[in-house]
Each structure stands twice: as C-alpha cells, then as structure tokens.
Amino acid sequence: MARWPRQILFGDVDAMFASAAVVANPSLAGKPVAVGSPPPRGIIAAASYAVRPYGVTSAMPTAQALRLCPDLVLVPPDRPLYERLHSTMRAVTDRFFPICAWTSIDEFYADTTDLQTLHPDPTALGQAVKEAIFEATGLCCTVAVATGKMVAKVAADAHKPDGLAVIQPGTEAAFLAPRPVRSLPGIGPKTAERLDRIGVTLISDLLDQRFEPLLRRMWGKRFPALQALAQGIDHDPVEPDRAQKSLGQETTFDHDTRDVAFLEQTLRGFLSDLTHELRQEGLAAGAFTVKLKDAAFTVTTRQRHFSKPLNYDPAMWPDIRTALRSLIRPGTLYRLAGVSLSELGPATESLFDQRTSKAVAAMDAIIEKHGAKAIRLGGTTEPRD
Ligand SMILES: [Mg+2]
Missing domain, CATH: 3.30.1490.100 (DNA polymerase, Y-family, little finger domain)
Structure with a gap:
C-alpha cells in the first residue's frame, strides 16, 4: 500500500446527545428519541436519526416537533453524561494517536501520517477506531480519512451515520466536484444563496472559468484560497488541544x-x-x-x-x-x-x-x-x- 504524503483521520459521533440518551437507557433503542426541553417554550437540542425522517431537527420548538412526530420520546439534556462519554472517547484517541485534537465534545482530528508504518491500511485503521469507540461507549462514530482536515470533514458529513470513508490522495478534487458548495466549511447558507444567484451551486463551479470574474469580485484576494479549498488542497495542521500540552x-x-x-x-x-x-x-x-x-x-x-x-x-x-x-x-x-x-x-x-x-x-x-x-x-x- 502506497504511503500517503499526509494523512488526517476525522471522527464525528452520530447524533451524540440523542445517542447518549440511548446508551444511558437502552430500552430507548430504536425509539424516536430527541433531547430537549418540554413545551410550550422548550426547543429540541438534538434529534436522533430515528426522528429525522419526520422532519424533526435541532433548534426546532418542541411543540412543533411533537406535532410532526406524536410518539416523540423527549429526554432532558444530561451534561455530566456527555462529559463522561467524552473523556472515555479521549482515552481511546489518546491510545491510538500521538497527535489528536478534539474540536468539540463529539469531533476530533488526528494526524496519522506517522502511524502508516504501524497501520498501512487507512480503512482498517478507521474501522479499528470506530470499533474501539463503540466498545468503550456504545456510541457510533463516523470516521473519514483524507490528506487534509477539510476533505476528511466533508467526507464524514457525506457518510453519516455509522460511516467510514477513505478519500485516496489525488482524488480529493474529484470527490468534492459534484457536492454542493455549502458542504465546504466557511460557506454558510447566506454565501451559498449569493453563489446560487450567480449560478454557482456545485464545488466544481468554483473552478469553472465562466464564473471566475464574478467569484474574483466576491472573494477578492481570498479567491486563490477558495480555489485551493475547492480542489481539496489544505495544509491546516492538527494542533493537539490538551490543556497544558x-x-x-x-x-x-x-x-x-x-x-x-x-x-x-x-x-x-x-x-x-x-x-x-x-x-x-x-x-x-x-x-x-x-x-x-x-x-x-x-x-x-x-x-x-x-x-x-x-x-x-x-x-x-x-x-x-x-x-x-x-x-x-x-x-x-x-x-x-x-x-x-x-x-x-x-x-x-x-x-x-x-x-x-x-x-x-x-x-x-x-x-x-x-x-x-x-x-x-x-x-x-x-x-x-
Ligand atoms: Mg456529531
């Protein structure tokens, strides 16, 4: 197996808060669980995959969620539980990775470039990490491996839930090309709307010469960085996040x-x-x-x-x-x-x-x-x- 010039592994727990509720109370497995506070004023903090087909999403008023899904099982948030699961997962990533950064309670990046001697197959490494996290916590984690953080994140988002994606070196641009521009980090709904108005909807459009004059006007001197992003070129390092490290x-x-x-x-x-x-x-x-x-x-x-x-x-x-x-x-x-x-x-x-x-x-x-x-x-x- 050819050695990658750089290798980043990204992990993102699927519906962390809702999944944690099921870990704490296994009788909720398969039920339409959502974490949130009760109506009339409460909102949904996190929706499990079981309620997403009903159109229930996070930040939605609980009253509306109950109209969409009358069997909804509402569970109150449990910070101490999330923090306990988080430190258990950290113990797992500490065991696997010398260079790892948790960017939120349920997301981490690891630089696995130097681990390739030990783990030459990124798919096998990703699978081992998923299994170790599941064994330790009961949580499902989607894992993606790529040459940079951004492509790994986009790949994980595209393979949720319980996904495992490996984007081989050299295939980054082809992987990104057919995806909507809003799947790129830094392109929010507002920017996506502005881009849509000039006909730019896919990541490949960002590299299309027809749109270049307009995009240059919108992005100014950040345009080359945008083009690099669209091609999956990204050298952003994984900076270990341990306090006092x-x-x-x-x-x-x-x-x-x-x-x-x-x-x-x-x-x-x-x-x-x-x-x-x-x-x-x-x-x-x-x-x-x-x-x-x-x-x-x-x-x-x-x-x-x-x-x-x-x-x-x-x-x-x-x-x-x-x-x-x-x-x-x-x-x-x-x-x-x-x-x-x-x-x-x-x-x-x-x-x-x-x-x-x-x-x-x-x-x-x-x-x-x-x-x-x-x-x-x-x-x-x-x-x-
Ligand atoms: Mg997550």
Missing part, C-alpha cells in the same frame, strides 16, 4: 508583511511573554512550533525540539529564529505569525545557573509589576547583573 501566541497583522525583521521581532516578543508564563508555572518546554499563514491563507509550520527542556527565552530564541528563517519563503507576504511551546514539564533548578536565575527572577518581578512589554532580555547574550 502547549502554550502559544499568534497574531494576525493589520497589513500583510514580508519584513523578516518584523516577523522575528513579533515572535521574539511572544517568546518573552510565553517563557514568563512558563517560569511562573515552574515549567519548561521541550519543543516549539513556529507557524506562518501567508496572504493566500496557506498555513505552514515547523516543529523542533530544544536540546533540553528550557524556560529562559534568550537560550531558546536561536533555535526558534532558525526555524522561522527556514520557514519564510522569500518575497511571500504573511498575514499571521505565531509560536507555541510544547512538551511542557516541571522545570528543574539546574536549568540555568544561579546568576542567570537571579536575573530572570528580577525580570519576572518587573514584568509582574509593569506588564510583559516593560522589559525584555536583549538578544541571545547572557544578561549581566
């Missing part, structure tokens, strides 16, 4: 920039703030990620390890600057830059010598008093007392 800052500039000194200065400032936070928490970072987004909204990142865990910014900056410089493509305009520190662990006393430690403590005292902008240890040289 990383600490980061990023900013979108008022004006796109190609000024390398300005980009360096921005990240240097972030690093100063972040290391102050690390020291306050008594933590050190083993790795960092530099992130840039260019004017066409393409995100590039570079992740590196420090030679040892650090929390003193002048010692960390040379590695980060090197990574930043290697990421910058000459002449490219950038709209966003950021840096994050990861592999956080307790800092040990031996991280810096007593003299440095004293200088750092003095600096932290000033930052506490006057804010992070007040002081910054200059360059990469050791500060003097």
